[in-house]
Amino acid sequence: MDMIRDRPFETALIGIIGTGLPLVSRPYAAIAESLGCSESEVIDGIRRLAMRGDLKRFGVVVRHRRLGYRANGMVVWDIPDARIAEIGPRIGACEFVTLCYQRPRRLPEWRYNLFSMVHGRDRDTVEAQVDSIVEDLQLQDIERRILFSHRCFKQRGASYRRVESAPAPIGAAIAVNE
Amino acid sequence: MTRNFSNLERRLLNEFQQYLPLSPRPWAEIAERLGVYETQVLETLRRLQTEGVISRVGAVFQPNRVGASTLAAMAVPASELERIATIVNGFDEVNHNYEREHEFNLWFMVVAADEEALQSVLAEIETRCGYPLLDLPLKSEFHIDLGFDLKWT
Numbered sequence: 174m175d176m177i178r179d180r181p182f183e184t185a186l187i188g189i190i191g192t193g194l195p196l197v198s199r200p201y202a203a204i205a206e207s208l209g210c211s212e213s214e215v216i217d218g219i220r221r222l223a224m225r226g227d228l229k230r231f232g233v234v235v236r237h238r239r240l241g242y243r244a245n246g247m248v249v250w251d252i253p254d255a256r257i258a259e260i261g262p263r264i265g266a267c268e269f270v271t272l273c274y275q276r277p278r279r280l281p282e283w284r285y286n287l288f289s290m291v292h293g294r295d296r297d298t299v300e301a302q303v304d305s306i307v308e309d310l311q312l313q314d315i316e317r318r319i320l321f322s323h324r325c326f327k328q329r330g331a332s333y334r335r336v337e338s339a340p341a342p343i344g345a346a347i348a349v350n351e
Numbered sequence: 352m353t354r355n356f357s358n359l360e361r362r363l364l365n366e367f368q369q370y371l372p373l374s375p376r377p378w379a380e381i382a383e384r385l386g387v388y389e390t391q392v393l394e395t396l397r398r399l400q401t402e403g404v405i406s407r408v409g410a411v412f413q414p415n416r417v418g419a420s421t422l423a424a425m426a427v428p429a430s431e432l433e434r435i436a437t438i439v440n441g442f443d444e445v446n447h448n449y450e451r452e453h454e455f456n457l458w459f460m461v462v463a464a465d466e467e468a469l470q471s472v473l474a475e476i477e478t479r480c481g482y483p484l485l486d487l488p489l490k491s492e493f494h495i496d497l498g499f500d501l502k503w504t
Contacts, residue, residue, distance in 0.1 A: 187410075187412070187417055190409050190410040191409060191410050191412060192407065192409060193400075193406075193407025193408055193409040194371075194407075194408050194409050196378075196393055196396050196397045196400065196408065197393075198376060198378065198379070198389065198393070199375055199376055200377065200378075201373075201375060201377075202375065212375060216373050216374075216375075219373060219410075220373055222410075222417075225416075226413060226416060227412060227413055227416045227417050228410050228411070228412060228413065229410075229411045229412060229413045230368055230369050230370075230410070230411045231369070231370060231371050231409070231410050231411075232367045232368045232369050232370060232371045232408065233363060233364060233367045233368050233371075233396075233405050233408050234368070234405055234406045234407050234408070234409065234411060235364055235368065235404065235405050235406075236403060236404060236405065236406055239402070239403050239404045240364070240404060245449075247451060247458070261491065261493035262493045264493065265492075265493030265494035266494075270494060271494070272494055273492070273493040273494035274489050274490070274491070274492055274493070274494075275489070275490040275491045275492075275493065276422065276487040276488065276489060276490060277487060277488070277490060279485050279486075279487070282455075282485065283424070283455070283485050283487070287493075288422070288487075289494075318453065319452075320451040320452055320453045320458070321451065321452045322449045322450065322451050323449075323450040323451065323452065324436075324449070324450040325448070325449050325450075326436040326437075326439070326440055326448040326449065326450065326457075326459075327436075327439075327440045327445060327446070327447060327448035327459070328406065328446075328447055328448075
């Protein structure tokens with residue numbers, strides 16, 4: 174079978190590795206068994222996704238809150254469109270910033286076009302980190318807000334069994350932006 | 352309430368966020384690198400997962416390379432927030448859902464197989480919740496994701 178063109182195989186593999194590897198000695202062999210293919214086909218399939226740039230990371234996915242990083246501030250910035258290509262990468266490169274994305278404005282309700290995530294042990298730490306970004310990059314005249322998180326209603330942490338048993342929609346198994 | 356982590360736990364949490372060995376026995380390879388036994392790596396990872404310190408050991412996908420995704424925001428009266436959050440959580444396509452400090456106080460990620468499926472899910476969420484949402488898809492990314500560097504201090 175030509176695995177390169179086998180979309181159903183790839184979709185199933187994406188669902189499984191997005192949900193999490195089984196924690197057994199030979200996880201790729203266990204996945205292979207559930208997909209009805211060989212261990213090396215699973216390994217090659219993951220390698221292919223990685224080579225294609227589809228994987229951001231492949232490893233341990235930590236929950237910041239459970240590690241003592243209780244404050245999570247989504248910092249939103251209203252950057253003049255002409256300057257976003259210059260400022261975006263500089264904010265993205267800051268030490269405490271874990272995500273940095275340009276998103277569209279939705280006027281009049283929403284004016285902010287750059288989103289960056291800053292994690293810290295507490296609120297004061299996050300605020301101090303944002304202040305240092307503003308100072309270092311000279312962003313004093315850029316409008317910004319810190320949207321601290323309160324309750325976390327859902328953070329996907331599905332188990333391997335779920336995907337095995339249910340042909341869930343592809344989105345269900347794919348966590349992005351973590 | 353954060354407990355103290357052993358040296359092995361710290362190294363597993365910090366050094367293996369990005370690349371897992373693509374060899375038949377990845378935990379054995381990690382164990383060898385860390386100077387411990389394969390069973391210790393497996394048991395430790397299982398425990399961290401059971402405790403919820405790690406959500407899984409697996410892939411994080413590049414946004415919009417696999418499926419279509421967006422960040423959605425909704426402005427919900429405080430008294431309605433829990434009820435609405437529960438409705439939103441009921442969608443399989445929603446994989447993060449946070450309350451945040453703003454008039455737009457409910458923020459969640461929605462992922463679907465393609466753009467068309469995504470738009471139809473967003474429409475259904477709006478209908479079921481009874482509130483309009485902001486659809487804020489990614490335009491560009493300005494951060495190289497190397498995982499999260501845990502500072503053990």
